[in-house]
Amino acid sequence: xxxxxxxxxxxxxxxxxxxxxxxxxxxxxxxxxxxxxxxxxxxxxxxxxxxxxxxxxxxxxxxxxxxxxxxxxxxxxxxxxxxxxxxxxxxxxxxxxxxxxxxxxxxxxxxxxxxxxxxxxxxxxxxxxxxxxxxxxxxxxxxxxxxxxxxxxxxxxxxxxxxxxxxxxxxxxxxxxxxxxxxxxxxxxxxxxxxxxxxxxxxxxxxxxxxxxxxxxxxxxxxxxxxxxxxxxxxxxxxxxxxxxxxxxxxxxxxxxxxxxxxxxxxxxxxxxxxxx
Amino acid sequence: xxxxxxxxxxxxxxxxxxxxxxxxxxxxxxxxxxxxxxxxxxxxxxxxxxxxxxxxxxxxxxxxxxxxxxxxxxxxxxxxxxxxxxxxxxxxxxxxxxxxxxxxxxxxxxxxxxxxxxxxxxxxxxxxxxxxxxxxxxxxxxxxxxxxxxxxxxxxxxxxxxxxxxxxxxxxxxxxxxxxxxxxxxxxxxxxxxxxxxxxxxxxxxxxxxxxxxxxxxxxxxxxxxxxxxxxxxxxxxxxxxxxxxxxxxxxxxxxxxxxxxxxxxxxxxxxxxxxxxxxxxxxxxxxxxxxxxxxxxxxxxxxxxxxxxxxxxxxxxxxxxxxxxxxxxxxxxxxxxxxxxxxxxxxxxxxxxxxxxxxxxxxxxxxxxxxxxxxxxxxxxxxxxxxxxxxxxxxx
Amino acid sequence: xxxxxxxxxxxxxxxxxxxxxxxxxxxxxxxxxxxxxxxxxxxxxxxxxxxxxxxxxxxxxxxxxxxxxxxxxxxxxxxxxxxxxxxxxxxxxxxxxxxxxxxxxxxxxxxxxxxxxxxxxxxxxxxxxxxxxxxxxxxxxxxxxxxxxxxxxxxxxxxxxxxxxxxxxxxxxxxxxxxxxxxxxxxxxxxxxxxxxxxxxxxxxxxxxxxxxxxxxxxxxxxxxxxxxxxxxxxxxxxxxxxxxxxxxxxxxxxxxxxxxxxxxxxxxxxxxxxxxxxxxxxxxxxxxxxxxxxxxxxxxxxxxx
Numbered sequence: 001x002x003x004x005x006x007x008x009x010x011x012x013x014x015x016x017x018x019x020x021x022x023x024x025x026x027x028x029x030x031x032x033x034x035x036x037x038x039x040x041x042x043x044x045x046x047x048x049x050x051x052x053x054x055x056x057x058x059x060x061x062x063x064x065x066x067x068x069x070x071x072x073x074x075x076x077x078x079x080x081x082x083x084x085x086x087x088x089x090x091x092x093x094x095x096x097x098x099x100x101x102x103x104x105x106x107x108x109x110x111x112x113x114x115x116x117x118x119x120x121x122x123x124x125x126x127x128x129x130x131x132x133x134x135x136x137x138x139x140x141x142x143x144x145x146x147x148x149x150x151x152x153x154x155x156x157x158x159x160x161x162x163x164x165x166x167x168x169x170x171x172x173x174x175x176x177x178x179x180x181x182x183x184x185x186x187x188x189x190x191x192x193x194x195x196x197x198x199x200x201x202x203x204x205x206x207x208x209x210x211x212x213x214x215x216x217x218x219x220x221x222x223x224x225x226x227x228x229x230x231x232x233x234x235x236x237x238x239x240x241x242x243x244x245x246x247x248x249x250x251x252x253x254x255x256x257x258x259x260x261x262x263x264x265x266x267x268x269x270x271x272x273x274x275x276x277x
Numbered sequence: 278x279x280x281x282x283x284x285x286x287x288x289x290x291x292x293x294x295x296x297x298x299x300x301x302x303x304x305x306x307x308x309x310x311x312x313x314x315x316x317x318x319x320x321x322x323x324x325x326x327x328x329x330x331x332x333x334x335x336x337x338x339x340x341x342x343x344x345x346x347x348x349x350x351x352x353x354x355x356x357x358x359x360x361x362x363x364x365x366x367x368x369x370x371x372x373x374x375x376x377x378x379x380x381x382x383x384x385x386x387x388x389x390x391x392x393x394x395x396x397x398x399x400x401x402x403x404x405x406x407x408x409x410x411x412x413x414x415x416x417x418x419x420x421x422x423x424x425x426x427x428x429x430x431x432x433x434x435x436x437x438x439x440x441x442x443x444x445x446x447x448x449x450x451x452x453x454x455x456x457x458x459x460x461x462x463x464x465x466x467x468x469x470x471x472x473x474x475x476x477x478x479x480x481x482x483x484x485x486x487x488x489x490x491x492x493x494x495x496x497x498x499x500x501x502x503x504x505x506x507x508x509x510x511x512x513x514x515x516x517x518x519x520x521x522x523x524x525x526x527x528x529x530x531x532x533x534x535x536x537x538x539x540x541x542x543x544x545x546x547x548x549x550x551x552x553x554x555x556x557x558x559x560x561x562x563x564x565x566x567x568x569x570x571x572x573x574x575x576x577x578x579x580x581x582x583x584x585x586x587x588x589x590x591x592x593x594x595x596x597x598x599x600x601x602x603x604x605x606x607x608x609x610x611x612x613x614x615x616x617x618x619x620x621x622x623x624x625x626x627x628x629x630x631x632x633x634x635x636x637x638x639x640x641x642x643x644x645x646x647x648x649x650x651x652x653x654x655x656x657x658x659x660x661x662x663x664x665x666x667x668x669x670x671x672x673x674x
Numbered sequence: 675x676x677x678x679x680x681x682x683x684x685x686x687x688x689x690x691x692x693x694x695x696x697x698x699x700x701x702x703x704x705x706x707x708x709x710x711x712x713x714x715x716x717x718x719x720x721x722x723x724x725x726x727x728x729x730x731x732x733x734x735x736x737x738x739x740x741x742x743x744x745x746x747x748x749x750x751x752x753x754x755x756x757x758x759x760x761x762x763x764x765x766x767x768x769x770x771x772x773x774x775x776x777x778x779x780x781x782x783x784x785x786x787x788x789x790x791x792x793x794x795x796x797x798x799x800x801x802x803x804x805x806x807x808x809x810x811x812x813x814x815x816x817x818x819x820x821x822x823x824x825x826x827x828x829x830x831x832x833x834x835x836x837x838x839x840x841x842x843x844x845x846x847x848x849x850x851x852x853x854x855x856x857x858x859x860x861x862x863x864x865x866x867x868x869x870x871x872x873x874x875x876x877x878x879x880x881x882x883x884x885x886x887x888x889x890x891x892x893x894x895x896x897x898x899x900x901x902x903x904x905x906x907x908x909x910x911x912x913x914x915x916x917x918x919x920x921x922x923x924x925x926x927x928x929x930x931x932x933x934x935x936x937x938x939x940x941x942x943x944x945x946x947x948x949x950x951x952x953x954x955x956x957x958x959x960x961x962x963x964x965x966x967x968x969x970x971x972x973x974x975x976x977x978x979x980x
Contacts, residue, residue, distance in 0.1 A: 115917025
């Protein structure tokens with residue numbers, strides 16, 4: 001049986017801080033969503049329910065182009081980052097004591113805490129130095145680089161809790177090491193790999209600073225587009241775009257967690273009769 | 278547990294050598310003339326950095342036997358088994374299987390299989406797929422594989438659980454799946470790493486007999502690693518006792534218990550009282566010892582007792598001591614006086630801790646043969662402890 | 675085999691690809707560009723594309739490298755120490771980050787603690803509720819506050835409705851604090867929650883059994899045991915806050931000084947790449963200590979987990 005972590009139930013103070021905390025977290029987002037349906041252009045005046053800003057957002061070619069570019073960059077960079085990140089996680093979790101391990105691990109983990117302005121600046125300088133024309137590919141490469149670390153963290157966390165004995169068991173039963181990895185380890189870390197990909201993808205969708213530094217003409221991402229409009233003030237059209245983005249992310253996370261819940265519930269139900277044994 | 282050996286009269290009269298432990302067991306492949314060992318460790322050394330995990334072990338294990346490596350954690354027993362499975366490579370010496378050196382052979386190419394302590398069942402595969410895993414690796418066809426899986430499921434009595442996932446099994450069921458999976462490939466040898474450690478006491482006892490049944494049914498050689506002396510004694514044909522990377526004694530359970538090679542072995546397997554003594558005289562098969570604790574000295578049956586003057590230790594197990602409230606006449610041998618310091622009643626046995634005049638504590642265990650006792654023993658009573666000449670064993674190290 | 679030494683014998687041998695591919699990638703796209711920033715910080719601006727000099731002239735071999743090294747200078751760094759603006763924006767960044775972190779801790783601890791005290795079912799839901807906004811765009815979450823904080827925004831509309839005078843908070847330091855706390859609260863809460871959730875409830879029972887009142891037990895058991903979470907949360911907030919750009923840019927005023935904004939302005943508005951690089955290098959030097967602290971803390975936590 002799992003017990004509540006702090007044994008006693010939540011007190012009134014606890015419930016109040018939870019309510020206030022969640023209110024603080026969700027209120028701005030809720031307001032943004034509600035106001036995206038405001039027919040009026042003014043933020044303080046409710047002019048009735050309307051979806052006109054959604055229609056106008058969809059007709060805004062600049063926004064739609066930016067969304068398409070962002071999506072493509074996201075898919076490419078997340079996939080690249082996942083492949084490299086899984087390899088890096090394996091290297092960190094399994095290959096013990098190779099030379100330069102400290103250098104390697106600090107290189108993998110540094111982008112996590114490196115200010116984005118520095119990441120963006122340094123990558124820009126690289127692309128300028130080698131004469132690589134800035135645009136779609138430079139942003140994609142830059143995103144793959146800094147999201148790689150996040151994938152590594154997610155997968156590494158799963159790999160270290162993953163019982164290495166399982167791989168030994170596979171080898172004992174006749175698997176060469178690489179096949180043991182494919183047939184036993186990979187299926188078991190798959191959720192972390194998928195989560196890593198999703199994290200990399202959303203980080204890429206979200207990024208403004210690195211993209212601003214490394215992008216060139218013709219490769220304006222959605223955050224860059226939103227940013228340039230937001231600087232001029234609140235725009236209902238942007239509210240609509242933001243709401244769509246929030247909805248997409250919320251749907252993704254919800255589906256993901258429901259799938260997980262369903263999976264664990266199915267296992268819990270089936271285990272129950274034996275749990276006490 | 279082994280009963281009291283009351284057969285001293287026969288021995289006093291000379292004649293044949295009495296059997297240790299009072300059990301007759303004809304199964305002894307290691308003693309058969311011309312027997313070839315299945316596994317041979319030859320002066321194997323394994324180091325981790327400055328630490329030597331296995332320190333020059335030589336050991337033969339014969340086909341069909343159930344061999345237990347017994348020792349405290351960190352004594353190198355698991356390393357020794359992993360050397361055989363191929364997860365470790367020896368720094369010195371050789372490991373041979375059926376006379377063939379295993380050096381350079383990776384784990385997946387060795388015809389031995391292992392049952393892991395944590396069971397290491399693949400969580401993403403069903404019970405049947407777990408059992409079939411090894412068979413798939415050797416490329417066995419599906420039809421044949423299914424038959425074998427059925428067979429193994431029947432062997433461990435889990436026919437109805439084939440499609441369950443490991444998370445849906447109880448501890449005992451997982452243990453049986455792990456066993457079935459390791460046996461499915463018909464390995465020439467099965468390695469068991471603390472196979473019963475994760476089970477609770479009641480289940481452990483049932484599973485012990487289950488393991489013995491399966492081992493006898495298949496005739497497969499089992500090598501088990503355990504820190505539990507009772508488990509080793511119940512299951513194994515022979516026990517190898519390990520201490521700090523070395524094997525200090527190999528023998529049948531009754532041999533290592535009744536004739537331990539050293540104070541370490543005597544102490545590790547069960548309880549023992551040790552008395553430091555000097556050899557006074559040797560009149561084979563008996564020896565007389567003098568000791569501070571025993572005014573009348575000791576007289577014991579020991580054919581290999583060192584020459585007079587040597588310092589030795591006399592080891593006597595608690596259950597071989599007899600307690601009496603009456604003072605003996607004169608100053609008899611093998612008798613110690615003391616006061617009862619503490620008593621622990623456990624139902625089948627009662628354990629006494631007796632304080633000797635020099636302050637030392639010894640243990641005595643009495644089987645509770647009757648429900649009522651006319652003269653019960655209580656704390657602070659003065660008691661006399663005595664034992665038969667064949668109850669103690671002389672140890673030189 | 676020999677090179678792997680003692681560790682090699684215990685581990686599984688893996689193809690070098692696993693190490694080599696990400697290693698090379700990071701060397702090319704992370705470490706090497708960083709050296710470029712370092713180099714550029716010693717150059718001086720020029721009216722050219724790219725707008726700096728000297729440039730490395732590979733065609734002249736060693737002579738070219740020698741010339742190049744001679745032309746480098748510490749002029750940018752000298753300017754940084756002379757110009758008060760830079761110094762002020764460093765101090766201001768550190769202050770923003772420190773105060774922002776402290777407020778996040780004060781707000782985050784009670785929430786994380788409340789979460790940890792809920793039943794397992796509720797805990798899972800609450801955890802998801804806290805993480806969910808983390809997945810939505812950072813930019814959007816900051817942007818949402820503009821609509822609330824601006825003079826004719828919702829905050830003032832609410833205050834007016836209550837008969838209170840409105841406050842002009844957008845484009846001030848106050849708005850930056852709101853933005854910082856809002857954006858980084860999950861970073862503070864998750865490590866806190868992880869530490870509090872792991873806390874063995876029997877420890878509190880033991881404290882109570884030994885005569886500690888609930889308050890005393892909280893301060894003498896819960897708080898000390900959650901300190902690793904506090905440390906992780908604070909570092910996780912402080913480090914990125916120092917280099918933050920979007921929040922001061924959107925919510926702060928023209929006199930809001932933060933180093934990330936300074937780099938951005940130097941780079942995009944003034945096109946002074948060498949200065950921007952020098953500022954970036956100094957920013958990184960400032961963050962080395964907290965970053966190392968964080969990594970050590972993480973390593974320790976990982977060690978404890980095993």
